[in-house]
Amino acid sequence: MKWVWRVLGWLVAAVLAAYFLWFASRALDIARLRELATLPVVAMTLVAALLYACIIPVTAWAWKGLLAQQGEAWNVRPLAALLGRPQLAKYIPGNVAQHVGRAFLSLRAGMGLRVFTVTVLQENVLAVAASVLVGLIALALSPGGLAQLPPESRSWLWGLGLGLAAAVVILASVNLPPHRLANSPSRLARALARVGGLPGPKAVFSAFAAYSLNYVLIGLGLWLLARVAGMPPALDLAVATAVFALSWLLGFLAPGAPAGLGVREGIMVLILAETVSDPDALAFVLLARVVTLMGDAIIFVASHVAIRGRFPQAGSRDEAAA
Incomplete structure (x- = not known):
């Protein structure tokens, strides 16, 4: 039966790759790309895409820490494959x-359903909190400051930030792994065990730092690309980082939008409206979309090559890992 799963896996991969290419051809302004396609811009686009692709091993490292708090020890490599193999599926409406x-591959690899669900929920809370924090701090450090935010988004963004900060503080307040709570005489403690307990400060702040690093890496790549493409100096590292972090948040929350398409680009243009001209803003948004498309393709191919066509099995866990 293993060969059947292997063939099925490669068939799904081929279908996803074909859909991704079709999606890219429809989502990109090919005529505008030809105008930007100088050798330095193409080379820096590849560099930015590679920086973007680094989010997978960084996220896998953070996931490893959250899994350890649930009593499961995994190596970073199989976790990176579990994250990377379905990467192109995010472009499906x-x-x-x-x-x-990701859930299918993780459960087939031997991860428990409760453990998977708990750690992915914790990951989403921390990743969204990191996007708000990094985005607001970066924007505050830029010359235009927080005034660059669209007025209608400021109040709810601050409210969301405060709510997420409270959630991070709760998760980090104390280390209460589920195995410690499972046999407690307290009904509340046993209920907390069923939802994964509390990861504690070390796991939470390590994961939070990793997700924050992801936005900084992507912002760095986009900023370098903007410099090579001749964008105005006002589009600095802080603005490039903030634009992606905050637009990722809205794209993540938008139901039904494939990979945040449309929503993400729209918020990018709104934030950049106070910083650069409309043509430069649209060119930057287009280049950012090329970077993410190329980065996702690199992640998809690398994860399949690394795993050599096999689903990672439970035996690939690193039981000696911390």
């Missing part, structure tokens, strides 16, 4: 195919 694929 509905915004759920990537998560379904």
